[in-house]
Amino acid sequence: MSDPADHVTGITRRQKEAVRESWGKLSSEWKKHGVEFFIRLFKTYPSILAYFKTFDGMDFDAIRSSPKLRAHMLNFKHGITSFVDNLDDVECLTVLIHKMTENHFRRQIAVNEFQDAFTLFTTFIQEVTQCDDITLGAWTATLTVISTVIRDHMTLLHTREDGV
Template sequence: MGGVFSYLLSWVAPGPVYDATPDPITGLSERDCHAILDTWALVSDRKSIKQNGVEFFIALFKAHPYLLAFFPAFKGLSDEEMRRSPGLRAHATSVMYGIKSYVGTVDDAETLAGLVTKTATSHVPRGVTVKDVENLAVVFLDFMKDALGSQWTPEAASAWKQLFAVHCVLYKKVQSELKPPELINGK
């Protein structure tokens, strides 16, 4: 009986209505946060997060082969060899869990900023620039679009773009604090 009642009620009462007002710091609205959370849930379950991370990195290396310079152990490997590489699986899983931590804090600007700062502080000294992160973001959005198909909506795409825009602004701030300007502009 409860199932019938829920079905009938869904015709009368629409789904949740989220506030579209953007956060003054992140630019993400409540609607954006839910779009990010909902789409992330589709690619990040415990069984698929590792494989999705590996496939994302393979796509990243295909789109931007120069990034393999940061990963000498993977240079020259075929896609199949990368899929079997414990090192790539470990790093890809770590990155996916890093993204998961961003997703979990999309409605908490201070914590999100702290997480991005922590990531930037560990990556900038390795030579990873904001441009590299921007390239990663484009590939990630394409990866999500391919992985989700019709479940990837314009609203989700816009929300994820904003999340990465915030990430890049914060990353650039750390980059400018840790590296001389000539090194930043030289890459």
């Protein structure tokens, strides 16, 4: 059975289905899992925590119970959901990624931080959903596409900022 790749993203129909299915499972319990993801992110990459000035001086227990963390992790969920929902509409997906990139660019968050978060996110998905290698590969392919769009758009934003 043929499973052609999207001519723009390189993501196959089966990979899209695997991402949608696993995200459906994970996102349905995101209030629990999202907090844990961000705590792991901050512990694994303390430099990312530095972008969250609201958490300055707070220990991880205080951060874990913070309404600001819950709000951020829900925004993250909505962003990932919008990406997953638009895997078949590459133009819309690109606009969504650009908007998210611009929001983070203003806060001087670089593509490396996204790549670190995506690496951890892939591991997190595997642990929480016990997904198979096909699903893990599908997430890796999807996040690689998203990361590439982020990188390219950040390059453009830097160029505009530098007046080139």
